[in-house]
Amino acid sequence: xxxxxxxxxxxxxxxxxxxxxxxxxxxxxxxxxxxxxxxxxxxxxxxxxxxxxxxxxxxxxxxxxxxxxxxxxxxxxxxxxxxxxxxxxxxxxxxxxxxxxxxxxxxxxxxxxxxxxxxxxxxxxxxxxxxxxxxxxxxxxxxxxxxxxxxxxxxxxxxxxxxxxxxxxxxxxxxxxxxxxxxxxxxxxxxxxxxxxxxxxxxxxxxxxxxxxxxxxxxx
Numbered sequence: 001x002x003x004x005x006x007x008x009x010x011x012x013x014x015x016x017x018x019x020x021x022x023x024x025x026x027x028x029x030x031x032x033x034x035x036x037x038x039x040x041x042x043x044x045x046x047x048x049x050x051x052x053x054x055x056x057x058x059x060x061x062x063x064x065x066x067x068x069x070x071x072x073x074x075x076x077x078x079x080x081x082x083x084x085x086x087x088x089x090x091x092x093x094x095x096x097x098x099x100x101x102x103x104x105x106x107x108x109x110x111x112x113x114x115x116x117x118x119x120x121x122x123x124x125x126x127x128x129x130x131x132x133x134x135x136x137x138x139x140x141x142x143x144x145x146x147x148x149x150x151x152x153x154x155x156x157x158x159x160x161x162x163x164x165x166x167x168x169x170x171x172x173x174x175x176x177x178x179x180x181x182x183x184x185x186x187x188x189x190x191x192x193x194x195x196x197x198x199x200x201x202x203x204x205x206x207x208x209x210x211x212x213x214x215x216x217x218x219x220x
Contacts, residue, residue: 054189054190054191055191055192057143057144057191058143058191058192058193061122061142061143061183062193062194062196064124064140064142065114065124065142065181065196065198066196066198067101068096068098068099068101068112068124069096069098069179069181069198069200070198070199070200070201071098071099071200071201072087072096072097072098072175072200072201073097073098073099073109074086074087074174074175074200075097075129080171082173083173084171084172084173085172085173085174085175087169087170087172087175088169088170089151089153089168089169089170089176089179090151090167090168090170091150091151091152091167091168092115092116092149092150092151093113093114093115093151094112094113094114094115094151094179095111095112095113096111096112097109097110097111097112097129098110098112100126107128108128108129108130109129109130110126110127110128110129111126111127111128111129112124112125112126113125113126114142114149114151114181115149116146116148116149120144120145120146120147120186121141121142121143121144121146122141122142122143122144122146122149122183123139123140123141123142124139124140124142125137125138125139125140126138126140143183145185145186145189145191146183146184146185146186147184147185147186147187148183148184149181149182149183149184150181150182150183150184151179151180151181151182152165152166152167152179152180152182153165153166153167153168153169153176153178153179153180154166154176154177154178154179154180155169155172155174155176155177155178157172163177165180175200176200177199178197178198178199178200179197179198179199179200180195180196180197180198181195181196181198182195182196
């Protein structure tokens, strides 16, 4: 074999090795890009799932509160002069009487309390208004990871009787026209709480003496 032919054969072998190495590099780069793409896609889906879960938790909390606040029962406290509605509302705590959830009916009305505990949990407590001393207190965690609770009450208050939002509603002759619940989350929490504004369906009837088992007025 001539030297020229031998040199050509060596050059061809060298080119083949270079082409193989280049192919391996390209395959490795493609694999790395695919792996990074899968990782990025996984992180995106995880963020989407987290946001979806956050929205669902807020929606569930608002639905639970709306159901109870809309059905506030305006029981009359006749021992007070003039008679007042059995409702106590402050900026960070609300106590009211309402019907039990549909799943628990038929059942007597319950006394509810909405508050924020030290662990950042929005709690809805309830106990039977018929036998509060013997009934078990139920503490429902409505929402977790909460930094602040702010409740306001819309209505007219003496002496000016100008309708507006109030920080408290106590010892009044009627329920507020509307109740607004605001929730603040911890820094970095991406959940959004739209203002929950609820209009109680009932109005006070000063001639009504509550019959807890029937949810109606005695003698009617």
